[in-house]
Each structure stands twice: as C-alpha cells, then as structure tokens.
Amino acid sequence: MSAVKKILIVDDEEDITNLTEKFLQLEKYETITCNNGYDALDIVEEKHDDIALILLDIMLPGMNGYEILTEIKARYPKILVVLFSVKNFFEDIQKGKELGADGYLVKAISGNEIIAYVKNILKKKNN
Numbered sequence: 324m325s326a327v328k329k330i331l332i333v334d335d336e337e338d339i340t341n342l343t344e345k346f347l348q349l350e351k352y353e354t355i356t357c358n359n360g361y362d363a364l365d366i367v368e369e370k371h372d373d374i375a376l377i378l379l380d381i382m383l384p385g386m387n388g389y390e391i392l393t394e395i396k397a398r399y400p401k402i403l404v405v406l407f408s409v410k411n412f413f414e415d416i417q418k419g420k421e422l423g424a425d426g427y428l429v430k431a432i433s434g435n436e437i438i439a440y441v442k443n444i445l446k447k448k449n450n
C-alpha cells in the first residue's frame with residue numbers, strides 16, 4: 324500500500340478534472356479522475372484504502388453527486404467527500420451535509436483556493 328493517499332476527482336467536465344488534477348499534482352498530491360458516478364463507485368470499491376478525499380461534482384449524468392455521496396458514505400464513511408459544484412445555494416449545501424458530505428467547495432474559485440481547501444481538510448482529518 325502506498326503511503327501517499329490519493330484524491331479522486333469526479334466531474335463530467337474534462338476541463339475541470341484536468342485543471343483540478345494539475346493544481347493538485349503541482350502540490351504533490353496523487354490524483355485519480357473519472358467523469359461519472361458508476362466509474363467513481365468502481366474506483367472507490369477497488370481503491371478505498373488508498374483514497375483520502377473525493378472531490379465530487381453534483382450535476383453528473385446518470386447518478387448525481389448526492390446519490391454517489393450516499394453510496395460512498397454507506398460503505399466507506401472514513402473517506403472524506405467534498406461536494407464540488409457551481410451551485411452555491413444554501414439548500415444544496417444543507418442537503419450535502421445531511422447526506423454526510425464533509426465539505427462543499429464552490430467551483431468558481433482559483434487553483435490556489437482549491438489547494439488551500441484540500442490541505443486544510445486533509446490536515447483536520449489527520450489530527
């Protein structure tokens with residue numbers, strides 16, 4: 324088992340996964356990307372011991388982010404799941420919390436903000 328835990332990025336927009344992955348890799352995070360919920364669940368099933376954090380889009384084809392979140396938290400509650408969305412409404416954030424999300428990150432932010440957020444939430448988990 325590798326010592327470095329990975330971050331799984333789930334988003335149907337390739338620009339978003341590519342950019343987010345690039346930013347995180349610059350900070351030496353290991354990343355995995357996929358663009359739908361079915362693949363995300365397969366990856367989590369296979370690599371759950373290696374995944375520390377999932378950045379999860381809400382609006383996805385097939386299963387939406389809330390459904391994926393529910394599935395993941397039922398099986399692997401220790402994996403941090405942060406909803407990652409352009410939607411910035413109280414109801415969405417609240418719904419995410421109720422379903423067990425560990426955070427909510429609005430997409431209209433810079434790479435530096437993503438890095439700062441990821442560092443902070445992983446640090447909290449390790450304390």
Ligand SMILES: [Mg+2]
Pocket residue numbers: 334335336380381382383
């Ligand atoms: Mg989307």
